[in-house]
Amino acid sequence: MTPRENFGSRFAVIMAMAGSAIGLGNIWRFPYMVGEYGGAAFIVVYLVACFVLALPIFFAESIIGRRGRADTFGSMQKLAPGTGWRWLGLLTVLSPIIILSYYSVVGGWSVEYLFKSLAFDFTGPDARIDGFFGHFISSVWEPIIAHTLFIALVAGIVLGGVKKGIETFTKICMPVLFVLVIVLVFYSLSLPGAGKGIAYLVKPDFSKLSAQAAAAALGQAFFSLSLGVGTILTYASYIRADENILTSGVATAASDLFFAILAGFAIMPAVFAAGIAPGTGPGLVFETLPFIFNRMGTAIPWLSALVAIIFFLTILVAALTSAISMMEVGVAYLSEEKKLPRWRAVLYITVFAWVVGILCSLSFGPLANVHILGNNLFDFLDKLCSNWMLPLGGFLFTVFCGWKMSKADVYDEFTNGGTKNRNLFRPVYFLIRYFAPIGILVVFVSALLFS
Ligand code: PFF
DSSP states (O other): OOOOOOOSSHHHHHHHHHHHHSSHIIIIIHHHHHHHTTTHHHHHHHHHIIIIIIHHHHHHHHHHHHHHTSOHHHHHHHHSTTSTTHHHHHHHHHHHHHHHHHHHHHHHHHHHHHHHHHTTTTTSTTOOOTTHHHHHHHSSHHHHHHHHHHHHHHHHHHHTOIIIIIIHHHHHHHHHHHHHHHHHHHHHHTSTTTHHHHHHHHOOOGGGOOHHHHHHHHHHHHHHTTTTSSHHHHHHTTSOTTSOHHHHHHHHHHHHHHHHHHHHHHHHHHHHHTTOOOOOTHIIIIIIHHHHHHHHTTTSHHHHHHHHHHHHHHHHHHHHHHHHHHHHHHHHHHHHHSOOOHHHHHHHHHHHHHHHHHHHHHTTTTTTTOOBTTBOHHHHHHHIIIIIIHHHHHHHHHHIIIIISOHHHHHHHHTTTTTSOHHHHHHHHHIIIIIHHHHHHHHHHHHHHHO
């Protein structure tokens, strides 16, 4: 058997983890949430949710992954042999594959929109924006072809392996992604009327801080840091023994937050400058923004065309680096537990996610009337994962790390055999053992009650 691969350097670990974390969630959800839940006041709540609740879960997953040195299922088997914990391993193999299925549909939309902006379709004199999004996603073939292209790209990168595929891709793309979003921020801030968008993002409004806002902050922190689904665990299993788990966790959370804030400043000033009401989700990115590019296109056509291209390239790259982390979880499982060659593992996961993705794509068109618990398939899977599987997985990972693993093992991993972060071990262990699991439960139950 070929030896297990590792990431080559600290930079590589952080780029891969940040690549997983930074994705569509940062671009289409965070900016809107900030504006709706109280601007700077919400950012403070989000910071607390991120660093006090989400980061301990990140550490728990990292500790389990590096200690287990295996995929999610294998790590559970190694660290708690013969126990029911292997079900957590299986749950967290399944959830990222489900997320991959519908995430790839949206990834496909960004492929389509990139092509459209390259063809100047959003900015030319005869651009047809009105109703384009609704028409596109409800049609049969175009979104399926785009989804196929996207998932093929993901499969191609994952097929390259941990080092040559994932590491090389994220090491190149993540810095580029930051440059792209910074260019967008400058453009957006230079627009006349951008001030209102800035005020929307930063003006603190403490009256909007409710239990619902706290639940929203935690849910977003979870999704944004890719927690509870085994991606961080799997990536951590490729971290070398002498790397520092604390550094990679803090650097990932900080870059994720920084990117989300940059995305806010890239989007909202432009939205307000165009005099449009801000929205959230796919509508913000795929409906509102093309409209804005089109409007601005009347002033300097080539500039707004270029901005549209940069914008959809940013979304595509962010979605790709997240999607590869989702696919890697299942691929690691199939190749390590079922001993499949990597290419075959990639093929199986790709075909599964591709087929489920096609059904999700059709759920905006011909299958729109097929409802599961009142939702179309796409929304059902998104809610199932975001509202249930992620918090459940995160909760169980903290319980596993805090209560099932021996304290000595957790200490050994977190402090690299007592050589690093020794002073921080006690507070972090407390957060993992008590604060994070209780916090997840409280927020989860209150979200259920309030929704
Ligand atoms: N963190 C990604 C985002 O913010 O878009 C989403 C994500 C990636 C969720 C990987 C789950 C996952 F396993």
